[in-house]
Amino acid sequence: KQEVTQIPAALSVPEGENLVLNCSFTDSAIYNLQWFRQDPGKGLTSLLLIQSSQREQTSGRLNASLDKSSGRSTLYIAASQPGDSATYLCAVVSAKTSYDKVIFGPGTSLSVIP
Amino acid sequence: EAGVAQSPRYKIIEKRQSVAFWCNPISGHATLYWYQQILGQGPKLLIQFQNNGVVDDSQLPKDRFSAERLKGVDSTLKIQPAKLEDSAVYLCASSLRSGANSPLHFGNGTRLTVT
Numbered sequence: 001k002q003e004v005t006q007i008p009a010a011l012s013v014p015e016g017e018n019l020v021l022n023c024s025f026t027d028s029a030i031y032n033l034q035w036f037r038q039d040p041g042k043g044l045t046s047l048l049l050i051q052s053s054q055r056e057q058t059s060g061r062l063n064a065s066l067d068k069s070s071g072r073s074t075l076y077i078a079a080s081q082p083g084d085s086a087t088y089l090c091a092v093v094s095a096k097t098s099y100d101k102v103i104f105g106p107g108t109s110l111s112v113i114p
Numbered sequence: 115e116a117g118v119a120q121s122p123r124y125k126i127i128e129k130r131q132s133v134a135f136w137c138n139p140i141s142g143h144a145t146l147y148w149y150q151q152i153l154g155q156g157p158k159l160l161i162q163f164q165n166n167g168v169v170d171d172s173q174l175p176k177d178r179f180s181a182e183r184l185k186g187v188d189s190t191l192k193i194q195p196a197k198l199e200d201s202a203v204y205l206c207a208s209s210l211r212s213g214a215n216s217p218l219h220f221g222n223g224t225r226l227t228v229t
Contacts, residue, residue: 004156032215043118043205043220044157051215089156091218099169100145100212104156 002027002094004105012111017080021108023073023090031093031100035064035075038087038107047088048075052095080112116140120206120221128229132194135224139187139208146183147218148191149205157205163189164212193226201228 003026013019023033032051036044048057048064050073056065063076073090087107094101119138127133139146144165149157160179162170166186174181178197183189193200203223210216 031213034217036218036220041222041225043120043222044207044218046217046219049215049217091156097170098212099162099164100209101162101170102147102159102218104149104158106154106156 002030002092002103004090004092004103006088006090006105006108008108009106010109010111012113013080014113015080015082017112018076018078019080019110021075021077021088021110023075023105025071025073025092025103027094027096028068028071029095030068031095033064033066033073034091034093034102035062035073036089036091038089040086044089077110080110082112082114085110085112118206118208118219118221120204120224122224123222124225124227126227126229127196129198130195132192133196133226134193135191135204135206135226137189137191137206137221139189139206140219142210143208143219144186144211145209146189147205147207147209148181148189149207151203151205151223153202160191160204169212196226196228198228201226 035047050066061078089107091104146163148160151157163183205223207218
């Protein structure tokens, strides 16, 4: 059974710092991995999608990497800003089902202090 | 493009009452998901539709929860009767189709409080 974990559960950093969020999954048979952002009281917003054949994806100050064999992904945020404060969740899509079975991690709550 | 629409945004009911949530996915999206998110946790899949057929309802408490997706577009999720532990945010999401490597798009959710 696929399990997704995220470390740390919460993180507080001063503005301008570079930071890394971690995501681990137990079964390497995945179709893709997605990173989401969730603001309080809102739904999830897709940030990056990495296909299983890819190693990384970049969007602005965000860079996500994928090491499928070790079951790990990282989300790197450069030059953090207070507006980056939110919960970040990763999710994997299983390659063992005929449909897109999406399994989420519990999220990392990020606070960027001005 | 218009996003995923959900209503209502908030609902407060007493235990043993019934409640229904509505979701309108992005036009053309074949896959629709209903998730339950308890505070501090990641979303848990309740039911997944591909067009108007159910592909996964393994974690849906079928004695009290039901869902339908008529004509492969809008969907409703119903709880009857509600329990205190059903207090959560109910999120609807849609994606283009299985196997398309397309991201999930979420609505803003319905926050349910059962008293």
